[in-house]
Amino acid sequence: MPFIKIEAGKINTTEQKEKLIFGLTKVASEVLNLPEDKFIVLLKENELDNWGVGGEMLSKVLRK
Template sequence: MPLITVELFPGRTTEKKRELIKALTDTYVEVCGGKAQAVTILLKEVDPGDWGVAGKSYAEIIAESKVQA
């Protein structure tokens, strides 16, 4: 039973999450075979302050990009 985990920032609507779950499931079945009923999708929303790159949190990066815009 495949498990596909996606970590993303909060902010997507319930409808967009449903679309993503369906698209990931359909793509897995198309590429790897099997049945959609066996595919599990886990969406984990991560606060931008808890996700970092290059020594900065994404919360900082987002705030800096708003100041520069």
């Protein structure tokens, strides 16, 4: 089974998560020519303090 993993910051709504899972599955199914029910999608949400850019926490970078 193909496994799709997306790591991102906080995803705001359940509707956004549903659209993302649907869209990723649809495109991957079309590209790989496999049935959609064969795909597993994992959305991993990370706190912005757990990401670093240029030696700073992403939460601080985004506040600038």
